[in-house]
Amino acid sequence: MSDHLLSLMTFFPLVGMLIVLFLPREADRLIKSVTLIFTIIVFLISLPLAFDDVFLTSSAMHYTEFAEWISIGQYFQMNYNIGIDGISLWLVLLTTFIMPVTVLSTWHAVDKNTKGFMALLLLLETGMLGAFISLDLFLFYIFWELMLIPMYFLIGIWGGKNRIYAAIKFFIFTAVGSLLMLVAIIYVYYYSLQAGVAFENGFSAAHFAQLSIPVEAQMWLFAAFAFSFAIKVPMFPVHTWLPDAHTEAPTAGSVILAAILLKMGTYGYVRFAIPLFPVATMNYTPLLATLAVIGIIYGALVAMMQDDVKKLVAYSSVSHLGFVMLGVFAMNLQGLSGGMLQMINHGISTGALFLIVGFIYERRHTRLIVDFGGLSKVMPVFATIFMIVTFSSIGLPGTNGFVGEFLILVGAFESGLRWYTVLATTGVVLAAVYMLWMFQRVMMGKVTNPANANLKDLSAREVVVMLPLILFIFWIGVYPNTFFEKMNPSLENLISQVKGKQQIAILAEQQLDHSVTQVSVSE
């Protein structure tokens, strides 16, 4: 079974989807239970990965599967080529872990056309898992687009008032990026064939990474990939779809969007854009680091001014993902592992924040900060959980957010992005400002609005939804090594490869300069 563990994990949700589609439409509770069971089973299938010690020492791909999939004459070949390493390990587990939590959270939130909703959630899970384990760029692209469709419908059909606008905006932004990426993929493929990569390898990313693509071409190709991923992350200035999508999406949609889909962008950088185009990465680092820092500060400032809690959380994502990007482009072990960890952290804490917003929205059907106040007296359990999650989002020592942000800042500072780090640190302060200020206005003080006086505290189901998230907030905060030790070998390998190629490029350029000076001297 372990031979096909990844395939089983990825396509099992599809089985669930088919079963859900054949259930009677009125059997609301049954549909939700079946979906929940399927997502839990997928989590259980993926669980052995977490305990596999092979990731401690080896940076290679494991659990690989390879099969020729589409082979069209002498024109092109695509392979079903999947595998997992330290970089994708925790993201896969995050996905399988978040899904049951999300399904459980929608128990009461979704009541119209539950069948379609649950079927799309399961399809989405297949898309996300597939994207994380694809080693063939074509396969990756297919899964990448496969995620887009269910999310589009989740927003467009079950969303709020402006759902169609938000859904189309989400779709157009993401599709623009992905189509540019497609052109770049075809170009690299064509180049690889000319450079002598065997036809049978298809769109294998590992083989593409061996190529030394001319710098000129790398700059364009990296730009296409980076643009596509930047939209997904989202980085300033292509982040504008995110607040709209989050505000309109149903809670489950927001949680998945924040916890996993956004990671797809940052993962794309680490897995594809950087190793494929190392020299271009080096040249673009100042630009991307600048955008990351702008995102950190701008996201935080805008979050501060929001009067809608959900929008506030959405803009805080822009800020947090800016940190991740800064860490990734530091290109040293601290920065990169901090960035990877922060992806998981953001998935957990922002996912939790969206769940919390969902809880109060279900009770009051409003998300405006002014409508609340003094909730901590009425809902003590809720207040405790909310506070823990807030601290995690701010990055208080002892919670997961601290470890990630600290490593990112250390890594970036050491890597020569010194001034960027100085500016980024203000983001940490600003995060405390907007989160605590929001917490104070919503939870503290007296109950001013009579509608809030009799709110019910969290139900057992809601506590069950939150507990695992809280557990990980502290686990990562106190003992992050569990996670680091399995991702570091892969990250070290990545860094040494990328740095090596960058060094060669720098040397080549110096030699060129040198010979030019020599020529001019001899003249």
Added chain:
Amino acid sequence: MNWLDLLALGPHVFLVFGATSLLLLGAWCSKTRVILLSGIFVSLLSALLSGIAPPVDGDIAGLFSAGGYARFFTIFWFLTAAITLMISVRFSIELNLNAGEYVALVLFAALGMALLSSAIHLLGLFLGLEALTLAFYVLIASNRRSELSAEAGLKYLLLGAVATGFLAFGIGLVYTASGSLHLPEAFQGLQAEDGHLRAWGLLGWGLLLTAVGFKISLVPFHLWTADVYQGTPSPVAAFLSTGAKGAVVAGFIGLVISSGSAWKDLSDLLWVVAALTMIFGALGGLPQNNLKRLLAYSSIAHMGTVLVGILCQTPTGFSATIFYIVVYVIANLGTFGVIASFSRAGEEPEDLDQWRGLGYRNPLRCTVLTLLLLSLAGLPATAGFIGKFAIFHAAIQSGLVSLAIIGIISSLIAFAYYLKVVIVMFSPESQADRPSPGEPLEFGVLAACTTAVILLGLFPGPLFDLISKILP
């Protein structure tokens, strides 16, 4: 013509014989369903016949090829005709059409398509195209209760006549310049740089392309498309947008392959036409609130993409184009099939408002429509994506990078209108009037089209292998 020629033409002859008998039968038998079902039977049997007929060496009377390429498309268009008849059954019963005429016209049109796709002589090309167009003049106006249908018929007639004029004149000029109407020679004569008649020959080529442009609605000859689609009953529109266009493309590919580099001088012009067609098709569909007009613009955009594939002028490009055509035909047949299955007595749900909330009351058919639209839009895991990918891959390979980028951007713009339809179908507010529940034959068509679109999306290999084998 000798015995072998007749053998190769056997399926065609059988089809014509069947069509004529059904036409006569229609005069006595008033059972519409029986006649339509026999029509379906005739076209399926002809498809089968051309599938199992022994291969013939050489060509048919010097006019039509009998090779694999011709045979592939003959089978394909006969099947398309069968599917068209399947989705026409309820339409022709409810409108009380003269079934004999209707079936005969559809089958004659299919014959025209098959001949057009296998033409290796300019006269054969002309014959095929005219047989096809004449049948459509009548078919488009077949809903006599609708003014729009009459208008559409007239519009198609006038523009069709103009296009025929261009075609005839173009063929005449090519003959003047090269002294032959047989395909390779007719254009090889133009390759000689010193021939002082070369200019006339190129002019002839240009006029020929104009006629083709009218038929497959390339910009700037696309203006009729939306109006005609809107007025045409959806079973006929299905046939018009798939067979009529696909056969012209198939014939055109044959022409281009055999002409070699004779038309190199026109390729810059065609580059512009392809780019404009893709952009107009994408932009024009955006403001549409009528599903059939929207599909008209979608077909314009698709034809632009097809032209990109042909412009590559490489075997990769040609086989990608043929694959694309096959997938486009299947998805479009299914899409119009869904519309036809919802229609009642010629009244079709065309306005997007009529589709509002339909997804909740008829989830199965709306899901099918969603899948087909996603394939038309070219989203991964559907056949449409593989088709687009193959064409743009071929374009990048043959150096048409900017055209590929224009194509990709315009297909992105087109996403917006395909998805608009889907969102509207699954919006919670629903409309009062109840569309038709549909019938088993229609469901069969939808199931077949959906299965084909998904299977070809996941396993396109076999079809590509077949295409690369039959490519002339």
